[in-house]
Structures are given as C-alpha cells and as structure tokens.
Amino acid sequence: MTRVKLLGMNKATTAASTGRGPADHDVRDQIVTAATDHFRLYGYEKTTVSDLAKAIGFSKAYIYKFFESKQAIGELICANCLQQIEADVKAAIDGTDRPPEKLRRMFKAVVESSLRLFFDNRKLYDIAASAAGEHWEAVRVFEERIQAMLQDILRQGRESEEFERKTPLDETAAAIQLVMRPYLNPLLLQYNFDYAEHAPAQLSSLVLRSLSP
Amino acid sequence: MTRVKLLGMNKATTAASTGRGPADHDVRDQIVTAATDHFRLYGYEKTTVSDLAKAIGFSKAYIYKFFESKQAIGELICANCLQQIEADVKAAIDGTDRPPEKLRRMFKAVVESSLRLFFDNRKLYDIAASAAGEHWEAVRVFEERIQAMLQDILRQGRESEEFERKTPLDETAAAIQLVMRPYLNPLLLQYNFDYAEHAPAQLSSLVLRSLSP
Numbered sequence: 001m002t003r004v005k006l007l008g009m010n011k012a013t014t015a016a017s018t019g020r021g022p023a024d025h026d027v028r029d030q031i032v033t034a035a036t037d038h039f040r041l042y043g044y045e046k047t048t049v050s051d052l053a054k055a056i057g058f059s060k061a062y063i064y065k066f067f068e069s070k071q072a073i074g075e076l077i078c079a080n081c082l083q084q085i086e087a088d089v090k091a092a093i094d095g096t097d098r099p100p101e102k103l104r105r106m107f108k109a110v111v112e113s114s115l116r117l118f119f120d121n122r123k124l125y126d127i128a129a130s131a132a133g134e135h136w137e138a139v140r141v142f143e144e145r146i147q148a149m150l151q152d153i154l155r156q157g158r159e160s161e162e163f164e165r166k167t168p169l170d171e172t173a174a175a176i177q178l179v180m181r182p183y184l185n186p187l188l189l190q191y192n193f194d195y196a197e198h199a200p201a202q203l204s205s206l207v208l209r210s211l212s213p
Numbered sequence: 214m215t216r217v218k219l220l221g222m223n224k225a226t227t228a229a230s231t232g233r234g235p236a237d238h239d240v241r242d243q244i245v246t247a248a249t250d251h252f253r254l255y256g257y258e259k260t261t262v263s264d265l266a267k268a269i270g271f272s273k274a275y276i277y278k279f280f281e282s283k284q285a286i287g288e289l290i291c292a293n294c295l296q297q298i299e300a301d302v303k304a305a306i307d308g309t310d311r312p313p314e315k316l317r318r319m320f321k322a323v324v325e326s327s328l329r330l331f332f333d334n335r336k337l338y339d340i341a342a343s344a345a346g347e348h349w350e351a352v353r354v355f356e357e358r359i360q361a362m363l364q365d366i367l368r369q370g371r372e373s374e375e376f377e378r379k380t381p382l383d384e385t386a387a388a389i390q391l392v393m394r395p396y397l398n399p400l401l402l403q404y405n406f407d408y409a410e411h412a413p414a415q416l417s418s419l420v421l422r423s424l425s426p
Contacts, residue, residue, distance in 0.1 A: 132404075133404075164422070167418075167422065171415070171418075172419075174415060175415040175416060175418065175419040176419070178408065178412055178415055178416055178419075179392055179416070179419065181395070181408075182394070182395045182401065185404070187404045188395065188401055188404055188405075191345075191346075191398070191400045191401055192401075195391065195394075199391055202384070202387060202388040202391055203388060203391055203392070205380075205384075205388065206385075206388040206389070206391075206392065206420070206423050207419070207423070209377070209380065209422075209423040209424075210419050210420070210422040210423035211422075
C-alpha cells in the first residue's frame with residue numbers, strides 16, 4: 001500500500017504541473033514495467049491480476065483503474081516486444097539503398113530479431129505466443145507494419161526496374177508475407193529453430209528469383 | 214487372455230505353412246489396428262501400453278514381444294497416415310503431364326490431404342503432431358519422399374524448358390520445401406488454418422514465378 005500512496009502523491013504533483021494525462025501515463029508505465037519483470041520471472045499464462053497486484057504492491061482495484069484486464073497489460077508488453085522487432089527490421093532495411101538487398105536483410109532481421117527475443121527472454125516470448133494464438137490487436141498492427149515495409153521495398157524495386165511489375169503489388173506482397181510468416185509468428189517460430197540458420201538466405205533467394213523482371 | 218490364445222493358435226497355424234514372419238506380421242497388424250481404434254478414442258499422449266493391453270485384451274508382455282514401446286506402435290500408425298497423404302499428393306501430381314500444373318496440384322494436395330486427416334480424425338492427427346515434434350523416423354521418411362516428388366517435377370520442368378536451370382536443383386527443391394513446410398508439418402499446420410484456403414494458390418504462384426526461365 002505504501003507504493004500506492006507514493007504513486008498517488010507523485011500523480012498529484014505531476015497533475016498540478018502537467019495535467020492529468022501524463023501522470024496517468026506514468027502510472028501505466030510503472031505498472032507495465034513491474035508486470036514485465038513479474039511475467040519475466042513467473043510467466044504470463046500463470047499470473048493473475050491479483051498476483052500482479054500483490055507483487056507490485058498496488059491494490060487490484062488500483063490496477064483495474066488503469067487496465068481493464070491482464071490481457072490489456074499483456075498487449076502493451078507484447079506491443080513493446082514487437083516494436084523492438086519492427087525497429088530491428090527497419091534498421092536492417094535502411095542500411096542499404098538496393099531493393100533486392102533490402103529484401104534479403106529483411107528476411108534475415110525478422111528471424112534474428114525474433115530469435116533474440118525468444119532466447120533473451122523466454123517468458124516474454126510466451127506473451128507474444130499467447131498474443132499470436134489469440135489474434136491480439138498488437139499482432140495485427142505488427143503484421144500490417146511488416147506488410148507496409150515489404151510493399152515499400154517492392155515499390156522501390158519496381159521503380160528501379162530490378163523487380164517485375166506484371167503481378168499486382170498486393171498479390172506479390174501477400175505471398176511474400178506468407179513465406180515469411182513461419183519466422184515472424186512466435187507460435188510458428190518455436191517449431192522452426194532447426195531451419196532458422198539457413199532459411200532466411202534460402203527463402204529470400206527464392207523470393208528474389210520470383211521477383212526478377 | 215482368450216484373444217491372446219486365439220492369436221497364438223493362428224500364429225502356430227500360419228507359421229507351419231508360411232514360416233514365422235507372416236504370422237508375426239498378422240499379430241503386429243492386429244495390434245496396430247486395435248491401437249489405432251484406441252488412440253482414435255482416447256488420444257495418443259494419454260494412453261499407456263498398459264491401457265492399450267487392457268483394451269485390446271492382450272497382456273502387456275505380449276505387446277512388448279512385437280513392439281518395443283508405445284512410440285513404436287505410434288510410429289507405424291503415423292507412417293500409415295503419412296502414407297495416405299503421400300498417396301493423395303502422388304495421385305494429384307499424376308493427374309497432369311505439365312510440370313507447372315503438377316507443382317500447383319502438389320501444393321493444393323498437401324494442404325487438403327493434411328487438413329482432411331486433421332478434421333476426420335483429430336486424435337490420429339495428434340500422433341502425427343507428436344511425431345513431428347519428436348522427429349520420428351516416419352516423418353523423416355515422409356519429408357524425404359515429398360522432396361523426391363518435388364525434385365522429379367523440377368527435373369521434368371527443366372527438361373521441358375518451362376523451369377529455369379541456373380539455380381542448382383537441390384537448392385531450388387530445398388527452398389520450395391521450406392515454403393511448403395508450414396502446411397506439411399502437422400505441428401505448424403494447426404496454426405495455419407486461416408491461411409489454408411488461399412495459401413496453396415498464392416504460394417504456388419510465387420514459386421512458379423521463381424522458376425520461370
């Protein structure tokens with residue numbers, strides 16, 4: 001309870017200077033950070049909001065003021081993980097100007113970044129797996145962003161005449177995302193470890209052959 | 214015990230006329246058939262050899278004379294399931310002479326036949342999933358046969374000059390099998406139902422573009 005009171009005080013102080021929003025935002029961040037640590041140790045599936053409240057030192061009711069359910073907290077943690085993968089993939093793509101090389105690096109980064117998340121933090125990865133299994137919003141957003149990055153590369157490659165233009169862009173992008181999916185989706189990735197080393201190169205070569213004008 | 218004795222008599226009779234092998238083979242078949250029925254009802258993972266012995270009316274020791282473990286029985290059942298998929302795929306391929314169409318049909322048949330097994334008999338499918346997770350011999354053999362069928366189609370397409378010949382055949386075939394794998398492997402297929410309707414057409418189109426000379 002002490003921490004709740006402290007937070008209440010912080011909130012009041014911040015609210016006086018910057019309004020209610022940012023203070024709420026701070027508390028939300030604090031809950032997410034604490035929940036991340038807790039899930040990291042005990043796993044997402046096995047933890048209830050009561051466990052979480054006890055561990056963080058908040059009342060359950062106080063947590064429910066900020067999040068409507070455990071899944072809402074999980075969604076935010078999951079979104080953070082997926083944003084990290086997205087950032088890694090974006091950095092890899094931005095490292096070169098050539099569309100074919102961008103595509104190669106995209107395949108490689110998707111696998112490497114997902115595996116890093118898996119091995120660095122198995123318990124957080126399990127949240128992502130729950131998310132993928134239950135079609136959480138965060139996963140849908142992530143898949144859309146990956147699709148947008150893919151379409152960008154394809155558009156650039158078509159402009160530079162390195163990629164064929166006969167097939168509708170949407171069709172090409174959707175098919176490539178299907179090829180990438182077993183390494184992008186946490187539920188599938190766990191069964192693909194044996195292939196993770198060579199698959200990115202093999203698959204991006206196949207995809208690049210399919211794109212040749 | 215009655216059935217064990219009956220079987221013992223059968224065995225003796227057959228052994229007299231055709232030697233020991235075929236009689237053993239009959240008993241093995243009988244165990245596999247009974248085990249298939251039992252697994253179909255109660256699932257593979259939850260059934261022990263003792264359960265099986267009780268259900269079939271054999272002694273546990275008698276079953277162990279023919280199979281060294283539950284997995285050995287499961288392997289045979291799994292091999293039968295995979296042989297069915299293999300036969301379906303082969304029939305689909307043989308239905309046309311044109312290599313590109315063979316490849317399209319192969320993708321379609323892999324997904325349809327696997328889904329049929331899954332939906333017709335979820336419990337037997339679970340055996341295949343165990344098999345895939347534990348790298349059983351039956352799965353390895355199945356994957357090799359699918360790879361051989363794939364290489365055959367590629368070879369024919371290269372001969373008819375419908376497929377490119379620059380990329381080493383092994384490399385092309387391995388990459389295509391990677392693309393097919395999420396629909397071929399029972400562990401992965403269960404997470405791909407949402408994609409099963411359109412994926413075969415989308416993926417085979419992409420693969421055919423990658424094969425164009």
